[in-house]
Amino acid sequence: MSEEDNREWETETEAPAAEAGVHSDIYAEDGSVRHDFLASLGAAIADRDTLWLHDHIVSLHESELGDVLESINTPQRRALVRLLGDQFDFAALTEVDEAIRLEIVDGLPNEKIAEALGELDSDDAVYILEDLDEEDQQEILARLPFTERVRLRRALDYPEDTAGRRMQTEFVAVPPFWTVGQTIDYMRDDEDLPGSFSQIFVIDPTFKLVGSVNLDRILRTKRQTKIEEIMDEPRSPITAEMDQEEAAQIFEQYDLLSAAVVDDNNRLVGVLTIDDVVDVIHEEADEDIKRLAGVGDEELSDSVIATVRSRVVWLLVNLCTALLSSTVISLFDATIAQMVALAVLMPVVASMGGNAGTQTMTVTVRALATRDLDIYNAGRIIRREATVGLINGLIFSVLIGTVAAIWFANPGLGGVIATAMVVNMLAAALAGILLPLLLDKFGADPAIASAVFVTMVTDVIGFFAFLGLASMWLV
Amino acid sequence: MSEEDNREWETETEAPAAEAGVHSDIYAEDGSVRHDFLASLGAAIADRDTLWLHDHIVSLHESELGDVLESINTPQRRALVRLLGDQFDFAALTEVDEAIRLEIVDGLPNEKIAEALGELDSDDAVYILEDLDEEDQQEILARLPFTERVRLRRALDYPEDTAGRRMQTEFVAVPPFWTVGQTIDYMRDDEDLPGSFSQIFVIDPTFKLVGSVNLDRILRTKRQTKIEEIMDEPRSPITAEMDQEEAAQIFEQYDLLSAAVVDDNNRLVGVLTIDDVVDVIHEEADEDIKRLAGVGDEELSDSVIATVRSRVVWLLVNLCTALLSSTVISLFDATIAQMVALAVLMPVVASMGGNAGTQTMTVTVRALATRDLDIYNAGRIIRREATVGLINGLIFSVLIGTVAAIWFANPGLGGVIATAMVVNMLAAALAGILLPLLLDKFGADPAIASAVFVTMVTDVIGFFAFLGLASMWLV
CATH class of the missing domain: 3.10.580.10 (CBS-domain)
Known part of the structure; x- marks a missing residue:
C-alpha cells in the first residue's frame, strides 16, 4: 500500500519492541542458551513448577526447545518431558542430536509416541521413526490411524537420502x-x-x-x-x-x-x-569438507570404534604414500650422510609444496562441486594456477634460499633449495588442479582422494628435486 | 481432495510427459548444456535465425539461460544478446560468472540497461548494479523512474554482505x-x-x-x-x-x-x-573449506595477482613453522649423521601425525561451525578423540614398526618409530581438537588458523619424539 493510505488509518498500533521476541529471551550473545534461563529451568524442574514451564517452555519454537533440550542433562531432560506431558512439542526432536532423540523416545511408552507422531507433519514423523529399531517402529505404526500409517510406511519404504524419504505426504x-x-x-x-x-x-x-x-x-x-x-x-x-x-x-x-x-x-x-533442501545443502558441504580431510561420513555422536573405522583407511593410504617418499629419500642416503643439513631442510621443501598444492586443490574441488569449473574455462584456470605457482615459487625460493645460505653458511645449499622450491611449487599447482579434474573426468568424487595424492606428488617431487640437485651440485 | 472426488471428474487431462520439461531438453547427463543444443544455437546465431531463438531461448528459465551464456564464446554471447533484443531476460545475468556479467553489461548502452533493470526485482537489479563502476552505476540510476531509483539507491547504500544489500524492496x-x-x-x-x-x-x-x-x-x-x-x-x-x-x-x-x-x-x-539465504549458506560453507586450506576469499574469476596475494600469507606462516621443524631436526644432526635411516623415516612420522591431526581438526571445526560442539559435550568429545588417536596410533605403530625393522634389518629402529608414532598420533588428536576450541574461545574463527598450527604441533612432536628416542636408544 502507498504512504497516502497510511494517513487514513485510525488506530495507532503499538510498535512491537524488538526485544520482545522469544529468540532474544533465551539466547546469550554467543548463540548458546542463557545460563540464567537454564538455572531457572533447572529450579522449575526440581520444584515441578508446571506453571513456570507452561509460561516459558511451551511457547518456544521447536528449534528453541531443541536447543534447550541439548543444553540440560539427562535426568533434567527426562523430568522436563514428563512434566510437560501432552504439551511437549515432539517436533523439537527433529532439532536435536540423534543420541538425545533416542534417549527421549526410549523413555516414553510407544502409545504416547504414536499419539504425538500423529500430530506431526509426516516428514517430521518419518525423521523420528527412521532411527528407531524395527520392533518399536512397527508397534508405533500399528497404533496410528490407517491413513497416517499408510503414508508413513510409504515414505519409510523409500531408501534413505531419497526425495521420497524426505518428502511430506500432506499437500493440497x-x-x-x-x-x-x-x-x-x-x-x-x-x-x-x-x-x-x-x-x-x-x-x-x-x-x-x-x-x-x-x-x-x-x-x-x-x-x-x-x-x-x-x-x-x-x-x-x-x-x-x-x-x-x-x-x-x-x-x-x-x-x-x-x-x-x-x-x-x-x-x-x-x-x-x-x-x-537447506538441510541437504548443509550435509553436502559437510561431506565435501570431510572428504577433503580424509574423514568418512562421521558424526560427532559416533562411537570410538565407528570413528576409528572412518579414519583408518585414509591413514593407511597416507602411510603408503609416506613410505614412497621414504624410498625417494633412501635413494640419496649417501648424499645425506655427507651433508646432514639436507635432512634438516628437506621437510621445508615438501611442506611448502604440500600446502601450495592443497590450496590449489581446495579451490579446484569447490569449483567443480559448484560447477563453476568446466571444460569451457579449464584451460584458462590451469594457466592461471601454473602462473600463480610459479610466482609463489619464486617468492619463496628467494626467502628460503637466503635463510639456508646464511644458516649453514653455504651459498650452494641456498641455490639448491631455491631451485627445488620453484620446481615443487609449480608441480604443486599442476597436481592441485589436474588431479581433481582427472578424478572428476573418470566419475570419481574429486574431493575424496585428492588431498592424499596431491601431497604424494609434492612430497616425491620435493624430495627428489632437493636431494637430486644436492647430489649433483654439492657433494 | 479425496480419491472419491476424483471419480466425479469429467475431463481427463493428459498426463504431462516427464521428458517434456525444459530442463531435460537442454542438459546432458552430466549437467552441462547438451552439445547438439549448443550446435543448433551456434547455427541459429550465425544465420540470425530469430525464429529459432524465440522458440528455444526465450522460453528458458533464467538459470538455464545463464548456463547457456556460460557455455558459448564471447562473440556468440554478444550476438545472442543483440539478436534477442528486448526479449533477453536480464535476470539470467544474476546466474553467470562476474566476468561474463560484466562483459555483457559493458556491451550494452546504459539506456538499455536502465530499461531492463526497471523490469527486474530490486534484489536482482542491485546484484547487477553493484559490480559496475561508479560512473555507469550513477548514469543508469539516473535513467530509472524516481521510486525505482530511490529503492535501489537505498539497497546499494547498505554495506556488502548485509541483509539490506540482499533484500528485495518490493513487498505487500x-x-x-x-x-x-x-x-x-x-x-x-x-x-x-x-x-x-x-x-x-x-x-x-x-x-x-x-x-x-x-x-x-x-x-x-x-x-x-x-x-x-x-x-x-x-x-x-x-x-x-x-x-x-x-x-x-x-x-x-x-x-x-x-x-x-x-x-x-x-x-x-x-x-x-x-x-x-541458500546462496549465503553456500558462500559460508565455501569460506570454511577455503579457510581450512589457507586460501582467502578467492573466486575462480580472480586475477593472478589477487590469487597470489590471497595465498601468500599462509604459505609464509607455513614457511615459519616448517623452519621451526627444521630447527628441531638440527638438534639431532649428529644422530642423523650416524644413522641416515632416521632421515629416511622421519617424514613418515610427521606425515601420519599431520594427517591424523587434520582429520580431528576438520571434524572439530565443522562441529563448531554447526554448533554441534559446545561446552556441554566438549569433555566427552575430547576423551573420544584421545581414545581414537591412541587406537590409531597403536595400529600404525605396529605396521610402521614392522616395516622399519625389516627394511633396515634393525629391530631397535622399529621399536623407536613405533613408540614415536603412538606419541605423535595422540598429540595429533589432542592438537586437532584443543587448538580449534581454544581459537573459538578467544573469538577467532577456528577454521582460519587451525591447519597450519596443528601441522606445526605434529611436525615438532613427531620429529622430536622419533629423533630424540633414536638418540637415546640407538646411537
Missing part, C-alpha cells in the same frame, strides 16, 4: 477445472490441510501431476478464473527415488520453495520443501 | 485492521506486486512492522476475519545492517521462507527471501 491438490474461488473455499473448509504450504498442486483423476500454482498467484487472480489457466506446467519432475542431492540442485536452479514428488507413474505422492 | 504490506477479504481484493487489483511472494507484512501508519501473515493462512481464513487476528508477531527481527550470515541463521532456525527487513526505527524496508 485440486483438479484443473476448478476455479480459483472453488479452490479458496475448499481450503477454508478443509480442516485437514498441511501445517503450512506455499503451493498447491493440480492433478488429474488418476492422481497424475499436471501442474502447480503458487499461492500468491491464486491470491492475485479473480475467483472465476480456472486453475488450469494459471497453473505452471511441471518442469524437471522430482521422483521419489531421486537422490536428495539431485533434488536439491533442482530447487537451487529454479529457486523453488516447494516441489511435487511423483512416483514412477507420475502420480503425486508428496511434496518436498525448501527447509529440507 | 497492509494495516492490521484490514480484513482478509479486503487484503485479497487489494492483491487482485494491485498491478504493482512483487514477482512472487509467500508472506505479506502488517505495518502501522508509520510503516513500523507489527506482524506478518503467511499466504496459506490468508487462504484458509474467512473473508471477514481481521488481519491482526491471524498475524504472527515478529520474532527475531532482521535489521538491514545485520550481517547476511546472521540473517541466514535466523532463517534456518525458524524454517522461514521470507522475512521482513527493518531499519533502525523498526520501519519495514524490504524482504529477504530463502533463495538469497
Whole structure:
C-alpha cells in the first residue's frame, strides 16, 4: 500500500519492541542458551513448577526447545518431558542430536509416541521413526490411524537420502477445472490441510501431476478464473527415488520453495520443501569438507570404534604414500650422510609444496562441486594456477634460499633449495588442479582422494628435486 | 481432495510427459548444456535465425539461460544478446560468472540497461548494479523512474554482505485492521506486486512492522476475519545492517521462507527471501573449506595477482613453522649423521601425525561451525578423540614398526618409530581438537588458523619424539 493510505488509518498500533521476541529471551550473545534461563529451568524442574514451564517452555519454537533440550542433562531432560506431558512439542526432536532423540523416545511408552507422531507433519514423523529399531517402529505404526500409517510406511519404504524419504505426504491438490474461488473455499473448509504450504498442486483423476500454482498467484487472480489457466506446467519432475542431492540442485536452479514428488507413474505422492533442501545443502558441504580431510561420513555422536573405522583407511593410504617418499629419500642416503643439513631442510621443501598444492586443490574441488569449473574455462584456470605457482615459487625460493645460505653458511645449499622450491611449487599447482579434474573426468568424487595424492606428488617431487640437485651440485 | 472426488471428474487431462520439461531438453547427463543444443544455437546465431531463438531461448528459465551464456564464446554471447533484443531476460545475468556479467553489461548502452533493470526485482537489479563502476552505476540510476531509483539507491547504500544489500524492496504490506477479504481484493487489483511472494507484512501508519501473515493462512481464513487476528508477531527481527550470515541463521532456525527487513526505527524496508539465504549458506560453507586450506576469499574469476596475494600469507606462516621443524631436526644432526635411516623415516612420522591431526581438526571445526560442539559435550568429545588417536596410533605403530625393522634389518629402529608414532598420533588428536576450541574461545574463527598450527604441533612432536628416542636408544 502507498504512504497516502497510511494517513487514513485510525488506530495507532503499538510498535512491537524488538526485544520482545522469544529468540532474544533465551539466547546469550554467543548463540548458546542463557545460563540464567537454564538455572531457572533447572529450579522449575526440581520444584515441578508446571506453571513456570507452561509460561516459558511451551511457547518456544521447536528449534528453541531443541536447543534447550541439548543444553540440560539427562535426568533434567527426562523430568522436563514428563512434566510437560501432552504439551511437549515432539517436533523439537527433529532439532536435536540423534543420541538425545533416542534417549527421549526410549523413555516414553510407544502409545504416547504414536499419539504425538500423529500430530506431526509426516516428514517430521518419518525423521523420528527412521532411527528407531524395527520392533518399536512397527508397534508405533500399528497404533496410528490407517491413513497416517499408510503414508508413513510409504515414505519409510523409500531408501534413505531419497526425495521420497524426505518428502511430506500432506499437500493440497485440486483438479484443473476448478476455479480459483472453488479452490479458496475448499481450503477454508478443509480442516485437514498441511501445517503450512506455499503451493498447491493440480492433478488429474488418476492422481497424475499436471501442474502447480503458487499461492500468491491464486491470491492475485479473480475467483472465476480456472486453475488450469494459471497453473505452471511441471518442469524437471522430482521422483521419489531421486537422490536428495539431485533434488536439491533442482530447487537451487529454479529457486523453488516447494516441489511435487511423483512416483514412477507420475502420480503425486508428496511434496518436498525448501527447509529440507537447506538441510541437504548443509550435509553436502559437510561431506565435501570431510572428504577433503580424509574423514568418512562421521558424526560427532559416533562411537570410538565407528570413528576409528572412518579414519583408518585414509591413514593407511597416507602411510603408503609416506613410505614412497621414504624410498625417494633412501635413494640419496649417501648424499645425506655427507651433508646432514639436507635432512634438516628437506621437510621445508615438501611442506611448502604440500600446502601450495592443497590450496590449489581446495579451490579446484569447490569449483567443480559448484560447477563453476568446466571444460569451457579449464584451460584458462590451469594457466592461471601454473602462473600463480610459479610466482609463489619464486617468492619463496628467494626467502628460503637466503635463510639456508646464511644458516649453514653455504651459498650452494641456498641455490639448491631455491631451485627445488620453484620446481615443487609449480608441480604443486599442476597436481592441485589436474588431479581433481582427472578424478572428476573418470566419475570419481574429486574431493575424496585428492588431498592424499596431491601431497604424494609434492612430497616425491620435493624430495627428489632437493636431494637430486644436492647430489649433483654439492657433494 | 479425496480419491472419491476424483471419480466425479469429467475431463481427463493428459498426463504431462516427464521428458517434456525444459530442463531435460537442454542438459546432458552430466549437467552441462547438451552439445547438439549448443550446435543448433551456434547455427541459429550465425544465420540470425530469430525464429529459432524465440522458440528455444526465450522460453528458458533464467538459470538455464545463464548456463547457456556460460557455455558459448564471447562473440556468440554478444550476438545472442543483440539478436534477442528486448526479449533477453536480464535476470539470467544474476546466474553467470562476474566476468561474463560484466562483459555483457559493458556491451550494452546504459539506456538499455536502465530499461531492463526497471523490469527486474530490486534484489536482482542491485546484484547487477553493484559490480559496475561508479560512473555507469550513477548514469543508469539516473535513467530509472524516481521510486525505482530511490529503492535501489537505498539497497546499494547498505554495506556488502548485509541483509539490506540482499533484500528485495518490493513487498505487500497492509494495516492490521484490514480484513482478509479486503487484503485479497487489494492483491487482485494491485498491478504493482512483487514477482512472487509467500508472506505479506502488517505495518502501522508509520510503516513500523507489527506482524506478518503467511499466504496459506490468508487462504484458509474467512473473508471477514481481521488481519491482526491471524498475524504472527515478529520474532527475531532482521535489521538491514545485520550481517547476511546472521540473517541466514535466523532463517534456518525458524524454517522461514521470507522475512521482513527493518531499519533502525523498526520501519519495514524490504524482504529477504530463502533463495538469497541458500546462496549465503553456500558462500559460508565455501569460506570454511577455503579457510581450512589457507586460501582467502578467492573466486575462480580472480586475477593472478589477487590469487597470489590471497595465498601468500599462509604459505609464509607455513614457511615459519616448517623452519621451526627444521630447527628441531638440527638438534639431532649428529644422530642423523650416524644413522641416515632416521632421515629416511622421519617424514613418515610427521606425515601420519599431520594427517591424523587434520582429520580431528576438520571434524572439530565443522562441529563448531554447526554448533554441534559446545561446552556441554566438549569433555566427552575430547576423551573420544584421545581414545581414537591412541587406537590409531597403536595400529600404525605396529605396521610402521614392522616395516622399519625389516627394511633396515634393525629391530631397535622399529621399536623407536613405533613408540614415536603412538606419541605423535595422540598429540595429533589432542592438537586437532584443543587448538580449534581454544581459537573459538578467544573469538577467532577456528577454521582460519587451525591447519597450519596443528601441522606445526605434529611436525615438532613427531620429529622430536622419533629423533630424540633414536638418540637415546640407538646411537
